[in-house]
Amino acid sequence: MREIKxxxxxxAVEKLCLDAGYYLPEDVKQALAEGRDREVSPTGxxxxxxxxxxxxxxxxxxxxxxxDTGTALFIIEMGQELVITGGGFEDAINEGVARGYINGxxxxxxxxxxxxxxxxxxxxxxxxIHYEIKPGDGLKITLLPKGGGAxxxxxxxxxxxxxxLQGVMDFVVETVKNAGGKCCPxxxxxxxxxxxxxxxxxxxxxxLNRKIGEHNPNPNYAKMEEDLLxxxxxxxxxxxxxxxxxxxxxxxxxxxxxxIASLPVFVTMNCHSQRHSSVEL
Amino acid sequence: MAxxxxxxxxxxxxxxxxxHAGDVVSISGIIYTGRDAAxxxxxxxLERGEKLPVELAGQIIYYVGPxxxxxxxxxxxxxxxxxxxxxxxxxxxxxxxxxxIIGKGPRNxxxxxxxxxxxxxxMAAIGGAAAVIAKxxxxxxxxxxxxxxxxxxxxxxxxxxxxxxxxxxxxxxxYETGKLPYIKD
Numbered sequence: 001m002r003e004i005k006x007x008x009x010x011x012a013v014e015k016l017c018l019d020a021g022y023y024l025p026e027d028v029k030q031a032l033a034e035g036r037d038r039e040v041s042p043t044g045x046x047x048x049x050x051x052x053x054x055x056x057x058x059x060x061x062x063x064x065x066x067x068d069t070g071t072a073l074f075i076i077e078m079g080q081e082l083v084i085t086g087g088g089f090e091d092a093i094n095e096g097v098a099r100g101y102i103n104g105x106x107x108x109x110x111x112x113x114x115x116x117x118x119x120x121x122x123x124x125x126x127x128x129i130h131y132e133i134k135p136g137d138g139l140k141i142t143l144l145p146k147g148g149g150a151x152x153x154x155x156x157x158x159x160x161x162x163x164x165l166q167g168v169m170d171f172v173v174e175t176v177k178n179a180g181g182k183c184c185p186x187x188x189x190x191x192x193x194x195x196x197x198x199x200x201x202x203x204x205x206x207x208l209n210r211k212i213g214e215h216n217p218n219p220n221y222a223k224m225e226e227d228l229l230x231x232x233x234x235x236x237x238x239x240x241x242x243x244x245x246x247x248x249x250x251x252x253x254x255x256x257x258x259x260i261a262s263l264p265v266f267v268t269m270n271c272h273s274q275r276h277s278s279v280e281l
Numbered sequence: 282m283a284x285x286x287x288x289x290x291x292x293x294x295x296x297x298x299x300x301h302a303g304d305v306v307s308i309s310g311i312i313y314t315g316r317d318a319a320x321x322x323x324x325x326x327l328e329r330g331e332k333l334p335v336e337l338a339g340q341i342i343y344y345v346g347p348x349x350x351x352x353x354x355x356x357x358x359x360x361x362x363x364x365x366x367x368x369x370x371x372x373x374x375x376x377x378x379x380x381x382i383i384g385k386g387p388r389n390x391x392x393x394x395x396x397x398x399x400x401x402x403x404m405a406a407i408g409g410a411a412a413v414i415a416k417x418x419x420x421x422x423x424x425x426x427x428x429x430x431x432x433x434x435x436x437x438x439x440x441x442x443x444x445x446x447x448x449x450x451x452x453x454x455x456y457e458t459g460k461l462p463y464i465k466d
Contacts (some may be wrong), residue, residue: 017311039464042283043445049355050443051411058412063444064358067348067411069429105357107348107431118318120430149363149408181456182363182386184408236460240408241386242445243459 002079002137004281006087009141012279013096017072017144018104020277021064024055027212028249028274035186035246037238044244048186050240051272066273069106070145072127075206081137090129093141095127097121109148115266130202130223142209142278150187150271153179154204156197159238159263168193168265173199175267176232176248184271188212188250190230192266195256198264205251211278225251239272249274285443291339292380297402302453305447307308311438312341312383316362319425320370320431325374334425335434338378343366344385347421348411356421358409361385364403368392375399379387383444387456397403404444405455417442 024032032055039129058065074093084092101108101205102126110125111118128146155175159167179185203263213221228251238244249272258264283305288296290310295455300306313335315323326333344364348357364384369384380401385408388396396403406414417439425434447455 014306041459043459046305046412047407050407050413054410057416058358061412062417063351064411065347065412066409067346067358067360068362069348105349105351106342106344107357109346109431120432122430152363180387181405182365229464236463236465238460238463240405242405242447242455243457243461243463245463271409 001081001083003083003085004139005085006089006092008082008088008281009092009100011059012094012281013093013143014100014103016141016277016279017097017100017106020143020145020275021069021104022062022271023059023108024065025276029055031212031249032272035249039239039244039246041238041242041244043242044239044246047239047242048196048246061226064106064217065154065275066147066271067107068109068147068149069102069124070275071148072124072153072253073146073205074127074129075132075142075209076129076145077132077134077138077140079136079138082139093127093129094125094134096123096129097267099249130205139281140278141281142276144205144208144276147271147273150183153269154267156201156264156266159262161261163263165224167263168241169179169224169231171265171269172228172251173231173235175269176237177235178239179269183269184273185237185241186239186246186249187270187272188252188274189228189248190268191251191253193253193255194258195264196258196261197266199256200264200269203254203256204266204268207254208270208274210252212250216245218255221255225253290341292341293339294400297380297400300402300446300449301451302446302449302455302458306446308341308442308444309440311436312343314345314435314437315342315349316344316432317366318429319434320342320367320374322426324370324373328412329418337374339380341351341381341383342374342379343383343437347435348431350421356415358411358416359418360408361406361413361459364388371395375401387410388448393448393452396448397452402446402450403448405447406442406444414442
């Protein structure tokens, strides 16, 4: 059994919050620059140029890429032979989030309770945490800061198996069309297919963590990703919904086996501030 | 891109009426921030028949919840938030003589009608270009609802804040027409 101190985890999470908040991953920067060069709408070109300048300014001045530094959404891949010492695991995650968001001048966007008491918790906790237990003794922590504007455009549909590929594709395109300019396009569209409604939602979040340009290893799904991107870019939405040919940077689809009666589809919309950051401890 | 039209706040009817959906504007002067929680309080304030903490005649409200300012900076990153969430409150604000709104994303039919009725304009700043937008903000002070943190009403002095005219006072709407030349079946 390998031991890891809770304080080591909190320190690593604090740093992850800053990394994700200030620095856009290389693949996203490249996709935005390519989008700017491919865009034909003058307004769209200007918007994408501003997005490129924004990631330069944010990194140079260590400022948040976007004022909405999101819900701190974590995917934890933890080896079953790992032991956490000196404190609780979730306490460590939340301590790291609080320190990162306070010390890093990131915006605190969480309210204590959704309906009756929308008081800000003032340190952006609690985090939303998903777990995958793996063989071995490794620990990989991934943070996806999830902005509210794009997240509000996410949608689920429980299709009939008879709806098949066409049904799934139509629902994804319809969701992107409904989101229009609200989700700060062009971003990455995360799609989860299969499992149960909740698991499809998780898969669609996990899909956002895949690099732009990498496709699902299953060739059927890889083809679906390409076809979806083409259909989305043909909607005319364009950067910020002001019109253009670059309406998304990528469509990433993840799937899981499902019930004979079901075909769940969850679409998670993300903005052009396609932030994600990981650390292995 | 089209020529940039300079706007100085507060806005007058003639400033607004010359603007058309798709125009690019550069805004300088004083603007006020307000988003979900502040709008709820402003409308409750009007319902109680009380005076608003800010005189809205001729003014612009910017839908933003800035990230905290680092020492020595007036403000943190401060891009627009999605405007549709303010749709239920906006006609009441326009009723007070507010002339401009800055946000992002489409508005509903009630807001479009109220813009027309009150000769006001809705402009879109670039969502997610928040670090760049912060450069246009010269000063920032909280003037109401401080307990709301990022949702408090801030008074901002801006210089050359670039926005697109999204919905004009004649019914023009970039979110309807902007995509038309680029739709491929």
